Amino acid sequence: MYDTIEVDIEGIAQGGDGVGRHGELVVFVSGALPGERVRATITERHARFLRATVCDILRAAPERVEPQIKPGDHVPWQHIAYPAQVRYKGIIVADQLRKFFPDITIPIQPVIAAPHPWGYRNSARLHVDGATLGYHAAGTKTVVDLADDPLLLPALRDALISLRRLSFAGLIKEVTLRASATYGYAAAHLSPTPDAERHTLSRLATAWKASTPMLAGITLEEKPLVGTPFLYDELDGVIFRLSLGSFFQINHTQAERMVAVVRDALAPHGGRLLDAYSGVGSFALPLARCYDEVIAVEAYQPAVEDGRQSAIDNQITNVQFINGAAERTVVHLSGPFHAVILDPPRRGCHPALIEAIIAHAPPQIVYISCHPGLIGRDLAPLLAAGYQITFVQPIDLFPQTPHIETIIHLRSRV
Numbered sequence: 001m002y003d004t005i006e007v008d009i010e011g012i013a014q015g016g017d018g019v020g021r022h023g024e025l026v027v028f029v030s031g032a033l034p035g036e037r038v039r040a041t042i043t044e045r046h047a048r049f050l051r052a053t054v055c056d057i058l059r060a061a062p063e064r065v066e067p068q069i070k071p072g073d074h075v076p077w078q079h080i081a082y083p084a085q086v087r088y089k090g091i092i093v094a095d096q097l098r099k100f101f102p103d104i105t106i107p108i109q110p111v112i113a114a115p116h117p118w119g120y121r122n123s124a125r126l127h128v129d130g131a132t133l134g135y136h137a138a139g140t141k142t143v144v145d146l147a148d149d150p151l152l153l154p155a156l157r158d159a160l161i162s163l164r165r166l167s168f169a170g171l172i173k174e175v176t177l178r179a180s181a182t183y184g185y186a187a188a189h190l191s192p193t194p195d196a197e198r199h200t201l202s203r204l205a206t207a208w209k210a211s212t213p214m215l216a217g218i219t220l221e222e223k224p225l226v227g228t229p230f231l232y233d234e235l236d237g238v239i240f241r242l243s244l245g246s247f248f249q250i251n252h253t254q255a256e257r258m259v260a261v262v263r264d265a266l267a268p269h270g271g272r273l274l275d276a277y278s279g280v281g282s283f284a285l286p287l288a289r290c291y292d293e294v295i296a297v298e299a300y301q302p303a304v305e306d307g308r309q310s311a312i313d314n315q316i317t318n319v320q321f322i323n324g325a326a327e328r329t330v331v332h333l334s335g336p337f338h339a340v341i342l343d344p345p346r347r348g349c350h351p352a353l354i355e356a357i358i359a360h361a362p363p364q365i366v367y368i369s370c371h372p373g374l375i376g377r378d379l380a381p382l383l384a385a386g387y388q389i390t391f392v393q394p395i396d397l398f399p400q401t402p403h404i405e406t407i408i409h410l411r412s413r414v
Helices: 082-100 154-164 200-209 252-266 282-289 303-311 327-333 353-360 372-386
Strands: 004-012 018-022 025-030 037-047 049-059 123-127 132-136 143-145 172-179 186-192 215-220 223-227 230-235 238-243 272-276 293-298 319-323 339-342 366-370 387-395 405-410
Touching: 004 025, 004 049, 025 037, 082 387, 123 143, 132 154, 143 319, 154 172, 154 186, 154 200, 154 215, 186 200, 186 230, 200 215, 200 223, 223 252, 230 353, 230 387, 238 282, 238 303, 252 282, 252 327, 252 353, 252 387, 252 405, 272 282, 272 327, 272 353, 282 293, 282 303, 282 319, 293 303, 293 327, 303 319, 327 353, 353 372, 366 372, 372 387, 372 405
Parallel strands: 025 049, 186 215, 272 293, 272 339, 293 319, 339 366
Antiparallel strands: 004 018, 004 037, 018 025, 037 049, 123 132, 123 172, 132 143, 172 186, 215 223, 230 238, 366 405, 387 405
16 A cells, blocks of 8 residues: 555646556656656555655656745645646646537636735634644644744734634634735634633633734624624725625635626626625625626525625615525526526535526526536536537636636527
């Protein structure tokens, strides 16, 4: 099981592993780059492929750079120079689309690179094991102690450093941090251990907030321990109220670009828009000025409440938020819709939602994927129903990782 092999790396795979061959077997090597020769430890054996991890670099690629964080399992591509990360992500998206749709010529735009490859994350979920605070080691529940994280926005780095100076052992098992990229402050949510008492947690929260000027509030079980339970951030001219559990894109600059890409793709001028998996309305609210009516469907109730309040705060009156699972809700909506936005979680769209969208027959669909490996599964029934892909726009929301967001515009042939 733990034999080592030498392998030349010829490509890059979905998920970020280097790809080579050992005899007749394909080898996926974690931590290896195209153009390198490495010695790797085999971790998995299968009938047609092996999985392995680099243990020695025998010939380094010119794109290899010194990592900033050690250990750094949450930044698995930090050893790759950023321009190469962008290039590899474009290759991955193109490879996946060729794999799924080999007979279709698909126009793929160059990847939109992030202007800030570090210091971009506006949220983080940290785990606690006694006095150890950090992220889980890859593939395990072991907490790796984290002194600092340059992937985070400054307000979150300050909050992390301040918390580490306090006595939290035995009180919390998890900490969620979120920052407002626009206004530069942060808030936190504590998940307590079973034996932690509220008054002790309140003292911890008070001390943490007092020592962190940019920490505006700390919540426990979605109720404030100290300060405010909400953040406010701005996206494309809309001010959003955000509760700590509501989803909001982690890279604010790239989220602005996503809204612009979607708006340009749809070229809206009235009519009705359906935004499935809408979250707090990060597409629905900015695009509302371009449509007569927007229907936003979201399963997470606090996100729906955030979206409704944000609409009120911004005097947006033509967006209706519906709380419910998209696959069960959309089938009961009355049409027509002139455009649909599908921005599902990492697991992709529910098949029943795809069927409901096909039944509504909107002229345009924007599908947003954060998992290139699922693009084919979700788009195949849409193409079979008569839609064609007009363009694909990859955008890098997650520098230092192999994750890639892909915006795909489809238009009905009818």
